[in-house]
Amino acid sequence: MTEYFIQAFVYLIAAVIAVPLAKRFGLGSVLGYLVAGVVIGPLTGLVGQETTTIQHFAEFGVVMMLFLVGMELDPKALWAMRLHLLGLGGLQVTLTTAAGWSIAWWLGLPWQTSLAVGLIFALSSTAIVLQTLSEKGLVKTEGGRGAFSVLLFQDIAVIPMLALLPLLALPVLGASDAVDSGHHGDLSLVSGLPGWAHALVVIAAIAAVIGGGSYLSRPLFKYVVQSGLREVFTAAALMLVIGIAALMSLVNLSPALGAFLAGVVLANSEFRHELEANLEPFKGLLLGLFFITVGAGINFSVLAEEWVLVFSLGAAVIAIKAVILLALALLFRIRGSNGWLFTLGLAQAGEFGFVLLTYSVQSDVISPELSQMLALVVALSMFLTPVLFILYDRVVLPRYRASQNAREDDDSIDDLAPVIIAGVGRFGQIICRLLRANNVPIVVLDHEIEQIENVRQINIKSYFGDASRSEMLETAGISKAMVLVVAIDDRERAVRMVQHVKQYYPEVWVLARAFDRGHGYQLRDAGANDIISETYHSALELGGRTLTAMGVHPERARRMTKAFSDSEAAHADELFEAWKDIEEGISFSPRFGELFLKLEESLSSAMQKNAEEFEQDEALKWTPPDVADEPDAHQSPVGTG
Template sequence: MTVYFVQAFIYLVAAVIAVPLAKRLGLGSVLGYLVAGVVIGPLMGLVGQEANTIQHFAEFGVVMMLFLVGMELDPKALWAMRVRLVGLGGLQVVLTAAAGTGVGIWLGLQWQTALAVGLIFALSSTAIVLQTLNEKGLGRTEGGRSAFSVLLFQDIAVIPMLALIPLLALPELMDGTGTSADHESGLSLVASLPGWAHGLVVVAAIAAVVVGGHYLSRPLFRYVVQSGLREVFTATALMLIIGIAALMSLVSLSPALGAFLAGVVLANSEFRHELEANIEPFKGLLLGLFFITVGASINFDVLSAQWGTVVSLAVAVIVVKAAILLVLALVFRVRGSNGWLFTLGLAQAGEFGFVLLTYSVQNNVIPVETSQVLSLVVALSMFLTPLLFIAYDRVVLPRYRRSKNDDREADTIDEQAPVIVAGVGRFGQIICRLLRANSIPIVALDHEIEQIENLRQINIKSFFGDASRSDLLETAGIEQARLLVVAIDDRDRSVQMVEHVKQFFPGVWVLARAFDRGHGYRLREAGADDVVSETYHSALELGGHALTAMGVHPMRARQMTWAFLDNEKAHEDELFDAWKEIEEGISFSPRYGELFMKLEEALSSAMQRDWDEPKQEDVPVWRPPEPSGD
């Protein structure tokens, strides 16, 4: 028992150290887990052969992930993506498998082995790609949705692949009796059934998941919820997923596919959010454990002996898959940076490759020696995937942002107005609409063409160009303007812009949008006449609603927010002067900390002050919210 505790401790320590460090360096959590596995496995030898056993257990994290992904969809959404699911996903699997088979035959493999290798490398890593897309917030982009469609089709395609591989068995790899080499066989409901019966059992299993998930899950969860015990609900959620995975395995289907199907069925359930909250921690831990075991299972002896072959094949897999994916992206009109996200995100081999590789060895399709090299190739391609996402972030995205905006010349500004609005994103657009509604002429400038087109659709005069350029400001009439609103989405450029305008056009009143208190101080120091934090007033408004929700009268909550504003303004100059000391090189200003504490004490005193109760005729009838019956 002690051995298991020590091994569990080693895995957890590796994750706790490596993953935050990788995130801090901008490498992503997946690469952190992989590096942790390499360090505690091949490099330090702290974990050994048990990594392969743990990997089978950790693959359950992939099952949980697909269950959660399924709950984010509903059947209508699944039907809506049918073209990309079948067309894009189907072509990717077929073309990549064909390319892999061709390369395998060219390298001297028998066509059966080459076909199995092609099928293995046709699959990408669902775990790594979806985890990374979610971390980076790219799941809802066109490239992210296209990648998800392909991954989903790949997971479905695993089923016919598992059925095909035994038919490719090579006689020379069989034992003397002409049968497959003995290997441990698991429980199966279809092992000895004829083909037609096998098909009926598979259909019945899928029907059981769909019907049971739709009609039986709700009464079950209602019964469990009535107990009032959260841990029982968690146990029920785990029981549901494990049961579905076991059922799918018993009929030789992919557990991940069954879990995904169950998730889709439960997508509209009233218990969906509670299920997600209970399963998410288990999914994250098991996925992390899976990635660690991938890193720990790398055989450095084989790698050192055949490193040239392994590295060459891994690079070839990524290059060939990327070329096919890039062509498909063009055919299906996944253009620009989304096309590269789709291409680079799916260019690796996947975790199901290990499953198919093991299955191929067991069924005498791939020799053991070849499988060891191929296993390293799969692992290395997965290991390189986070680097491909980093390349997308740091090389592809900046390039497309520049090509989309910087390559286009600024518009010719043929109109001037007393108000110039620099930056018309989510913040500047509201200002423009308010001014236009009051018939105040404005000229809007922005270097994002999409924002300009949005304003033109609602008949607001706007021009494409970098508002921080002095020549564009002069063309827009800054010399005669009464007001300049600085709402650009760049801290440094906004400060430089304010400094320039106040130096050369001091008569222009400058209103500036600040990201936070420090940025607001910089804008004020640059000469801005009025500075407003983009989150300050909305947070204050929401805080007032929070007071009301806790039983404070709406009028008193409003008075408290006014008191908060007055208190901040009363100490604003003192805090600004203390902040300037820090900016001038003082590493720590005790005065700033003391003033901030003084501000908090004054705020607490203001909140405790007696307030005049509002008269009935002055405010609408209001009653505090009643507590919930829970």
């Protein structure tokens, strides 16, 4: 047990030290993780043979990432990107495979091995590219969308590649145990089955993922939410992803593809944002661990002996892929800096290359010795990827700054959700309906499943999630929002939310619902830009109607309520400053009480002045209403919650 604690400490301290340093120097977190792995592995020997086993575990971060990516899409969006998905992605995989196949065959490898090599280097790093694009805010650019389309097609193409490898077996190699699979293990539902039965089992597994995501996930999460325990929801989210990965592995399919498919199915679920917020930390940790193991797994002895060949092959892979990608960018009209982003971002080999290498050795297609060499080339190209992004940032982008900014402005309009509404009870519903009636895009969050169901019945799309959690707000897009409306019915959570947003996203305009004067002062002190008491305006309106019912002229009642509101506003700053001096919140200390009495005197004076002015201006005769005959007069609509 002690050994495990020490190894975990080594990995974590390497990440904690290296990643912030890499970020500080503008190198990105991925390069930081890779450097950390090299330091604790080949350079210092702090970690050893367990690295390969940990890497197989850490690859689950890729599965989680594709699940989260899938939830960003829906079937309609997937169909809309079919041109780039099939055309751009299909051509990239086909042309790169053909190039790698030809060069490997020219170098003297058997055609079966050459084809496997071409397939391995046709893939790019989904983990590194998407992580880096997300960190740099380039996902929504034209180049970022093109890169995503290619990466998505590559992940789907892994399945037929894995199916093809056993057909390329070379009898002369014989069985090889040099590389442990670590992916499907010994358990399989399809081993030994005839082809037609294998196909039926695979179809059934995919149908189970789609059907379960469509019809069983909602009752499951609703049941979990009713427990009121956040950790149980996290456990349910992990159970879902792990279960899908296990099912896909049992039928010899890619766990990543199964997770992506499940994410697409859940893209329109009201639990989408909460799932993202709960899985995001696990995904980040596992991806970081994966990158560390890639760096720690580099075999420096082989590299020392064949460093010229390794670096030559690594440079050749990046150069050949870059030429093909640049040609495709021009063909599909991905111009300017976006074309270079697309080209440089995808020029490396990917983490699924290690998976194909494993299966190639197991299927007697590639020898163990060649596998070690190719693994170094794959790792080297991945290691150089952040350098390619630095090249894009510091050399390419400055030359296209003006046009790139224009494209980013256009790109941001399509998916912009300028308003996030936290809380969709009776108060928040009215805001939602008003904004929807004016075609204002909104993201609605609430942690009460009943409220989510209520507003969905009136066609307001909303999501389950605790908006007071910082990761929940980030998942909902607070970094890109213009306005945040805090309409939740919890005083402390509302104040904490305002404090967090104004500290980290000061440009967001925050409007907050206050319960009373003291809560309003707390929200104002936290940084809220605009505060509305939930009872103030309705009470003022009802007070004015009470005056009317008692025989006061409606116009005079309107003026009196306005004078009341103006007097309150005139003394608001003075009362707020007095409140800030009170350590234990609002209480009637001598100073505050004195100011409040001053406000009451000002109100009485304003009312008297208003009455005198009205007596001089009144020219219309008016008969008070018979209140007893009109009990339902002036009723106001309320929300459905």
